[in-house]
Amino acid sequence: xxxxDATSAEIDSIMNAAWQAFMMYRQTTLQQRANLMRQIxxxxxxxxxxxxxxxxRETNLPEARLRNERARTMFQLTSYADACExxxxxxxxxxxxxxxxxxxxxxKWQVPIGPVVVFGASNFPFAYSTAGGDTASALAAGCPxxxxxxxxxxxxxxxxxxxxxxxxxxEKLPAGVFAHVHGAGFETGKALVTHxxxxxxGFTGSYGGxxxxxxxxxxxxxPIPVFAEMxxxxxxxxxxxKLAVSAKEVAAQCFGSITLGVGQFCTNPGLIVGIEGKxxxxxxxxxxxxxxxxxxxxxxxPGIAKAYTEKRAAALAGADVATVAVAGTEPQxxxxxxxxxxxxxxxxFRNPLLHQEVFGPYSLVIQCxxxxxMLGVVRHLEGQLTTSLMATDQDIADHPxxxxxxxxxxxxxxxxxxxTGVRVALSMQHGGPFPATTDSRFTSVGADGIKRWVxxxxxxxxxxxxxxxxxxxxxxxxxxRTINDKLTNDLI
Amino acid sequence: xxxxDATSAEIDSIMNAAWQAFMMYRQTTLQQRANLMRQIxxxxxxxxxxxxxxxxRETNLPEARLRNERARTMFQLTSYADACExxxxxxxxxxxxxxxxxxxxxxKWQVPIGPVVVFGASNFPFAYSTAGGDTASALAAGCPxxxxxxxxxxxxxxxxxxxxxxxxxxEKLPAGVFAHVHGAGFETGKALVTHxxxxxxGFTGSYGGxxxxxxxxxxxxxPIPVFAEMxxxxxxxxxxxKLAVSAKEVAAQCFGSITLGVGQFCTNPGLIVGIEGKxxxxxxxxxxxxxxxxxxxxxxxPGIAKAYTEKRAAALAGADVATVAVAGTEPQxxxxxxxxxxxxxxxxFRNPLLHQEVFGPYSLVIQCxxxxxMLGVVRHLEGQLTTSLMATDQDIADHPxxxxxxxxxxxxxxxxxxxTGVRVALSMQHGGPFPATTDSRFTSVGADGIKRWVxxxxxxxxxxxxxxxxxxxxxxxxxxRTINDKLTNDLI
Numbered sequence: 001x002x003x004x005d006a007t008s009a010e011i012d013s014i015m016n017a018a019w020q021a022f023m024m025y026r027q028t029t030l031q032q033r034a035n036l037m038r039q040i041x042x043x044x045x046x047x048x049x050x051x052x053x054x055x056x057r058e059t060n061l062p063e064a065r066l067r068n069e070r071a072r073t074m075f076q077l078t079s080y081a082d083a084c085e086x087x088x089x090x091x092x093x094x095x096x097x098x099x100x101x102x103x104x105x106x107x108k109w110q111v112p113i114g115p116v117v118v119f120g121a122s123n124f125p126f127a128y129s130t131a132g133g134d135t136a137s138a139l140a141a142g143c144p145x146x147x148x149x150x151x152x153x154x155x156x157x158x159x160x161x162x163x164x165x166x167x168x169x170x171e172k173l174p175a176g177v178f179a180h181v182h183g184a185g186f187e188t189g190k191a192l193v194t195h196x197x198x199x200x201x202g203f204t205g206s207y208g209g210x211x212x213x214x215x216x217x218x219x220x221x222x223p224i225p226v227f228a229e230m231x232x233x234x235x236x237x238x239x240x241x242k243l244a245v246s247a248k249e250v251a252a253q254c255f256g257s258i259t260l261g262v263g264q265f266c267t268n269p270g271l272i273v274g275i276e277g278k279x280x281x282x283x284x285x286x287x288x289x290x291x292x293x294x295x296x297x298x299x300x301x302p303g304i305a306k307a308y309t310e311k312r313a314a315a316l317a318g319a320d321v322a323t324v325a326v327a328g329t330e331p332q333x334x335x336x337x338x339x340x341x342x343x344x345x346x347x348x349f350r351n352p353l354l355h356q357e358v359f360g361p362y363s364l365v366i367q368c369x370x371x372x373x374m375l376g377v378v379r380h381l382e383g384q385l386t387t388s389l390m391a392t393d394q395d396i397a398d399h400p401x402x403x404x405x406x407x408x409x410x411x412x413x414x415x416x417x418x419x420t421g422v423r424v425a426l427s428m429q430h431g432g433p434f435p436a437t438t439d440s441r442f443t444s445v446g447a448d449g450i451k452r453w454v455x456x457x458x459x460x461x462x463x464x465x466x467x468x469x470x471x472x473x474x475x476x477x478x479x480x481r482t483i484n485d486k487l488t489n490d491l492i
Numbered sequence: 493x494x495x496x497d498a499t500s501a502e503i504d505s506i507m508n509a510a511w512q513a514f515m516m517y518r519q520t521t522l523q524q525r526a527n528l529m530r531q532i533x534x535x536x537x538x539x540x541x542x543x544x545x546x547x548x549r550e551t552n553l554p555e556a557r558l559r560n561e562r563a564r565t566m567f568q569l570t571s572y573a574d575a576c577e578x579x580x581x582x583x584x585x586x587x588x589x590x591x592x593x594x595x596x597x598x599x600k601w602q603v604p605i606g607p608v609v610v611f612g613a614s615n616f617p618f619a620y621s622t623a624g625g626d627t628a629s630a631l632a633a634g635c636p637x638x639x640x641x642x643x644x645x646x647x648x649x650x651x652x653x654x655x656x657x658x659x660x661x662x663e664k665l666p667a668g669v670f671a672h673v674h675g676a677g678f679e680t681g682k683a684l685v686t687h688x689x690x691x692x693x694g695f696t697g698s699y700g701g702x703x704x705x706x707x708x709x710x711x712x713x714x715p716i717p718v719f720a721e722m723x724x725x726x727x728x729x730x731x732x733x734k735l736a737v738s739a740k741e742v743a744a745q746c747f748g749s750i751t752l753g754v755g756q757f758c759t760n761p762g763l764i765v766g767i768e769g770k771x772x773x774x775x776x777x778x779x780x781x782x783x784x785x786x787x788x789x790x791x792x793x794p795g796i797a798k799a800y801t802e803k804r805a806a807a808l809a810g811a812d813v814a815t816v817a818v819a820g821t822e823p824q825x826x827x828x829x830x831x832x833x834x835x836x837x838x839x840x841f842r843n844p845l846l847h848q849e850v851f852g853p854y855s856l857v858i859q860c861x862x863x864x865x866m867l868g869v870v871r872h873l874e875g876q877l878t879t880s881l882m883a884t885d886q887d888i889a890d891h892p893x894x895x896x897x898x899x900x901x902x903x904x905x906x907x908x909x910x911x912t913g914v915r916v917a918l919s920m921q922h923g924g925p926f927p928a929t930t931d932s933r934f935t936s937v938g939a940d941g942i943k944r945w946v947x948x949x950x951x952x953x954x955x956x957x958x959x960x961x962x963x964x965x966x967x968x969x970x971x972x973r974t975i976n977d978k979l980t981n982d983l984i
Contacts, residue, residue, distance in 0.1 A: 023896065088979065093919040093940070104909055106919035111899075113932070218710045222875070222926045225933065383714070396958055404515065407603075407949065414952040417596055426974055427585040427598035429950035434714045440605070440947040441717065448585070448948070455932040456940070457899065458921035460906040466888055480979050482918055487580065487972050487979075 003154050003182035008191050014179045015197040018115040018144040021176030026112045026142040028173070029469075030477070033140055034081035036171045040131055040139075041074040043163035051159050055125045058153040060298040060334070065261065066126070073126040076424055077136050083426070083447030084140035089454070090470050092481035096492065097461075104461045107471040110454035112142030113225075114199030117192045119213070121204035122300050123264045125153040130160035130180070133424075133444055134202030134227075139177070141453035143199070146179045148189055152301040154182055186212065193217055193226075200453055203228040204266070204444065207435055214438045227452045228438045229431065231357040232385040233270035234419040237374065237406055239395035242416070243279040250390045251286035254363070255294075257418035262297035262336045263361030264304070267386055267419040270357055273377050276367045284365055287340055288325035294338040296331035299360065305334040308360035312339055315358055320347035324365065336360040345373035349380060371399060378405040383433025383440065388414040409433055411440060495646050495674035500683050506671045507689040510607040510636040513668030518604045518634040520665070521961075522969070525632055526573035528663045532623055532631075533566040535655035543651050547617045550645040552790040552826070557753065558618070565618040568916055569628050575918070575939030576632035581946070582962050584973035588984065589953075596953045599963040602946035604634030605717075606691030609684045611705070613696035614792050615756045617645040622652035622672070625916075625936055626694030626719075631669070633945035635692070638671045640681055644793040646674055678704065685709055685718075692945055695720040696758070696936065699927055706930045719944045720930045721923065723849040724877040725762035726911040729866065729898055731887035734908070735771040742882045743778035746855070747786075749910035754789035754828045755853030756796070759878055759911040762849055765858045765869050776857055779832055780817035786830040788823035791852065797826040800852035804831055807850055812839035816857065828852040837865035841872060863891060870897040875925025875932065880906040901925055903932060 006014070044051070055066050083089065090109045097105040116138040120129030127133065130147050138145045149157035161180035168177050181188060189209075193201055193216045201217055201224065203210050210228030217226045236254060243250065257269050272287075274280040299305040316323055320343055327338040338361040345368040348354050354364060368374045378387075387410040389396070389403065396403055407413050411432035422430055422445055430445035431437040437444070442452045459467060469476045473492040480489045498506070536543070547558050575581065582601045589597040608630040612621030619625065627637045641649035653672035660669050673680060681701075685693055685708045693709055693716065695702050702720030709718045728746060735742065749761050764779075766772040791797040808815055812835055819830040830853040837860040840846050846856060860866045870879075879902040881888070881895065888895055899905050903924035914922055914937055922937035923929040929936070934944045951959060961968050965984040972981045 082977075086977070088974065091940075093917075095915070095917040095919040102913070103915050103917070104906075104913075106915055106917055108919040108921050214715070215710075218706075223706070223930065224926075225931065393955070393958065411948065412950040412952055413954075415954045415958070417953045421594070421596075423587070423595050423598055425585075425587040425595070425598055426977060427587040427600040427950055429600050429948045431948070433947075434716075438715065439717065441943070443948060448583075451933075455925075456903065456921045456923075456935060458904040458919055460904055461909045462905075462907045463885070466885065466907070482580065485574070485578070485918060 005183045005185065006181045006188050011181065011188070011191045011195060014146060014181065015115065015195045017176035018146055018179060019197040021144045021174040022114055024174050025144055025177050028142065030085045030087055032171065033142065034085045036167060036173060037077045037081035037084065037136055037139055039167035039170055040164050041077040043167045044070060044074055044131060044160065047159055047163050051156065054159055055153060055156040058156050059125050059300050061300070069124060069126045072424070073131060076127065076133055077131065079424060080136040080140050080447055083450065087470065087477060087479045089447065089450045090479065092470055092479055094471065094481055094483045094492070096484060106458050106460050107467060108456050108458040109468065109470050111457045113453050113455050114143060115197055116143045116145050116200045116202060116453055117198050118145055118147045119189065119203040119205065120147060120150045120157070122150050122152045122304065125156045126160070128204045129153070130157045131164055133449055137449040138202070138453045141450050143453045144177045146181060146192060148181050148183055148192060151184045189213065190216055194220055198224060200224055201226040202444065202452070205230070207231050210438065225452070226438050227442050227444060229266060229444050230435050230437065232266055232432065232436045233357050234267050234384055234386045234388070235271040235273055235381060236269050236388040236390060236418070237402065238272065238274035238280065238283065239389060239391035239399055240275055240279065241392040241395040242390045243274060243283060247279050247283040248286050251283045251290065253418050255287055255290040257420045258363045259294050259338050259361045260420050262299055264300055264359065265420050267422060269363055269388070269419055271364055271366065273366045273368060273374055275371070275374060276369060280367060284324055284342060291325040291338050291340045292328050294327040295329050296327050296335040296337045298334050299336045302334050304359065305336060308336045308358065311358040312360065312362050315353060315364065316341055318347070318351050318353055320344060321354070340365060342367060345369065345377055348377055355381060371402065375401050375405060378402060378409065381409055383436040384410045385430060385432045385436045386410050386412040386414055386419040388417060388419055390416055411436065497675045497677065498673045498680055503673065503680070503683045503687060506638060506673065507607065507687045509668035510638055510671060511689040513636045513666040514606055516666050517636055517669050520634065522577045522579055524663065525634065526577045528659060528665060529569045529573035529576065529628055529631055531659035531662055532656050533569040535659045536562060536566055536623060536652065539651055539655050543648065546651055547645060547648040550648050551617050551792050553792070561616060561618045564916070565623060568619065568625055569623065571916060572628040572632050572939055575942065579962065579969060579971045581939065581942045582971065584962055584971055586963065586973055586975045586984070588976060598950050598952050599959060600948050600950040601960065601962050603949045605945050605947050606635060607689055608635045608637050608692045608694060608945055609690050610637055610639045611681065611695040611697065612639060612642045612649070614642050614644045614796065617648045618652070620696045621645070622649045623656055625941055629941040630694070630945045633942050635945045636669045638673060638684060640673050640675055640684060643676045681705065682708055686712055690716060692716055693718040694936065694944070697722070699723045702930060717944070718930050719934050719936060721758060721936050722927050722929065724758055724924065724928045725849050726759050726876055726878045726880070727763040727765060727873060728761045728880040728882060728910070729894065730764065730766035730772065730775065731881060731883035731891055732767055732771065733884040733887040734882045735766060735775060739771050739775040740778050743775045743782065745910050747779055747782040749912045750855045751786050751830050751853045752912050754791055756792055756851065757912050759914060761855055761880070761911055763856055763858065765860060765866055767863070767866060768859045768861060772859060776816055776834060783817040783830050783832045784820050786819040787821050788819050788827040788829045790826050791828045794826050796851065797828060800828045800850065803850040804852065804854050807845060807856065808833055810839070810843050810845055812836060832857060834859060837861065837869055840869055847872060847874065863894065867893050867897060870894060870901065873901055875928040876902045877922060877924045877928045878902050878904040878906055878911040880909060880911055882908055903928065
């Protein structure tokens with residue numbers, strides 16, 4: 001099915017409707033928003049096999065994975081609904097008046113920023129797309145959402161959009177709380193980001209795409225925040241003590257993470273860094289053997305398969321890059337062939353191409369001469385979503401500089417684990433220093449993702465009856481609030 | 493005294509030292525940072541009369557005001573020190589492992605973002621300058637600070653910088669935790685903002701200055717956040733019920749706020765909006781009488797006085813702008829003459845010049861024909877630090893659209909008060925939609941200002957002994973933490 005690109009007149013009309021809906025939606029109670037999110041989860045389930053079959057056809061992802069991903073998306077919606085209702089994210093602060101000092105009564109909470117434009121990811125047609133984390137967190141915040149469908153799964157997106165629209169109707173909310181826009185070219189995205197009623201942008205995808213949105217948003221007369229999650233190579237550092245005792249086990253963990261989902265995760269480990277010697281040799285041998293027995297998988301769409309083939313070839317063609325192993329089975333059309341290569345730290349320092357993401361089942365092992373080389377590799381890296389250490393406690397004690405530098409460049413710092421597998425929890429940080437994301441101070445996974453779409457508003461000198469419930473003396477929402485610098489759930 | 497502009501080699505050396513100091517300073521305990529801030533407060537006091545006299549000479553501000561401002565700055569330092577120690581800003585979230593579901597242990601807190609460059613304001617030589625709120629909040633966060641001295645009070649800044657350096661030495665911290673740079677032209681600022689070791693920027697000043705820093709920061713290879721507080725005209729809306737009963741009192745309040753400190757506050761009310769009729773006439777008459785009896789005051793420096801004279805003249809020359817009253821006393825050199833003008837809503841809609849700040853003791857009264865005009869005025873306004881309503885409860889009920897629209901454009905929403913007087917408290921929001929500030933999601937006053945300089949970091953799968961104290965099972969810092977979605981100060 002082919003969808004028409006939205007015209008600029010259509011986008012203008014959609015954004016005006018979103019703005020009108022915002023006037024009403026921001027006044028909904030936390031419970032109303034939570035009900036909407038729970039209803040969206042139900043409607044996604046009700047979309048049944050048609051949704052799964054359509055997504056299978058559009059993304060080449062296997063049925064089990066898509067059923068899991070839908071369940072995850074429903075869990076996200078309901079867990080963000082719970083967080084919405086709990087209201088910690090409102091961050092209520094109250095300082096009562098001190099007439100002797102002339103200090104007025106001041107009460108601060110978070111208000112929704114306005115309509116949020118969401119660009120979903122191709123690799124998560126449910127969880128980071130139409131009804132994914134950005135949409136759920138923006139709805140929790142009280143913001144209308146306008147999703148630009150990913151062209152690689154436009155029909156899937158259309159089905160989910162209709163599920164959302166049904167939920168909105170059932171909850172008797174204005175239709176303009178959600179809109180769905182198609183657009184194959186960049187013009188649609190640009191028109192959405194630059195529209196005066198757009199107040200924030202969420203994006204998951206490539207560096208090129210995210211950076212373009214970021215620049216458009218900053219060049220507006222009124223710049224708006226963009227939270228773009230872009231590429232990441234998620235380096236794993238193999239420290240020598242750990243490798244000496246567990247080279248085989250670590251190789252098996254890395255193999256699983258590299259090839260999971262045909263390597264099509266933003267947390268796929270694209271770089272593995274060790275210090276040369278027999279333990280690293282054993283690790284490479286084990287990883288290579290596993291990779292050579294791996295089976296190529298069909299990638300999300302022809303564009304991604306083509307990019308993988310080209311970037312992989314360019315990386316392997318680099319001076320001083322050795323191919324360690326490729327999957328023995330010849331890949332079919334649009335399949336990605338699992339591959340591991342290796343290079344020296346020297347080569348890595350010289351060749352910036354080796355610092356870049358090859359999106360797919362590919363990883364590069366860097367063989368360092370010593371600790372100093374390993375520190376050099378960390379310092380050459382840009383910002384990452386994650387870094388992982390494979391290390392014993394003694395390794396941590398012996399490599400303070402590597403540990404500190406590896407922590408500096410990431411949002412999630414993993415010990416003896418692999419980066420794939422992003423737990424949906426308040427404690428998750430899915431956002432790292434640029435270019436992993438455009439603002440390392442926010443996350444796109446977990447209930448703290450709501451904070452991207454709200455801003456603080458202080459009321460000065462308002463009588464109790466005119467304040468929002470969250471700020472009233474009687475604490476009718478039973479919130480935890482900081483009152484005169486003391487955290488309490490008491491009333492005043 | 494004339495100071496040399498820092499050369500780019502000097503800036504490079506300063507930023508390298510800041511980066512080195514960061515490696516150590518970020519590992520200090522909350523108590524160490526709080527001790528530093530309290531010691532800076534003591535050293536500012538110890539700087540004694542010399543500091544006050546120098547500031548008087550450089551800024552033309554009266555002695556009493558400067559003594560008050562120093563006391564306020566010391567209060568800021570000690571109150572941010574208290575907030576630093578209390579550690580709520582660390583926003584600790586812990587989700588323990590759920591092995592059955594394969595969920596790893598995840599623990600998130602906030603880590604300092606890195607060296608912060610601060611550009612102080614000319615109008616607050618202490619409180620928003622060298623040892624002001626930006627510096628205090630960045631030091632609390634664990635970030636080294638590099639202050640570019642405001643050229644209008646470079647000697648004052650130098651004395652405060654030396655006080656900070658003494659405090660750092662007494663607390664046995666690396667000298668690079670703080671640096672002080674002079675530079676009269678934009679080159680110094682640009683070199684600081686674009687240096688690779690700079691990780692964030694704080695600024696208080698004009699739109700032109702703040703926007704330039706914002707653009708430079710976004711054009712970097714690795715963009716960095718800029719929190720710039722720029723202009724604001726802080727509109728006051730006079731609703732008819734209130735005006736009918738309190739026109740004189742409201743006029744007296746407005747007069748005090750317009751002329752306070754020769755109008756040189758970022759929260760000075762530059763626009764007053766009412767609905768035409770006898771009550772508004774009375775208000776204007778009272779305000780005009782008070783203004784005509786006011787005495788011109790010497791402004792901060794010749795540049796500000798010149799800008800005030802020119803912008804005031806341009807505004808008064810606007811078509812359909814009527815001068816209501818000017819201070820009767822002729823101004824001396826560098827003095828600002830208190831002035832109130834008026835215009836119709838129609839004129840305001842036509843002439844964008846009237847939407848702009850005239851920094852000084854000037855305010856424009858807009859006479860609306862009706863509610864609709866008043867709503868139109870709000871909708872023509874850009875983002876503001878504050879908006880104020882002078883209103884009875886019935887007025888609030890009768891003007892829901894004006895109330896909603898006025899709230900939308902500000903960070904602090906005041907009822908029956910004036911915008912000048914910024915309480916230093918956790919509940920303060922000093923930051924509004926662009927162009928009041930570059931990011932409405934943050935504040936530059938109150939302990940939440942610390943959040944500008946930190947980013948979340950999650951630890952996945954780390955053993956208790958290797959975690960930072962804030963994240964340890966035993967909760968040795970006695971913090972409030974969210975553990976498995978429950979807020980508690982218990983241990984695990």
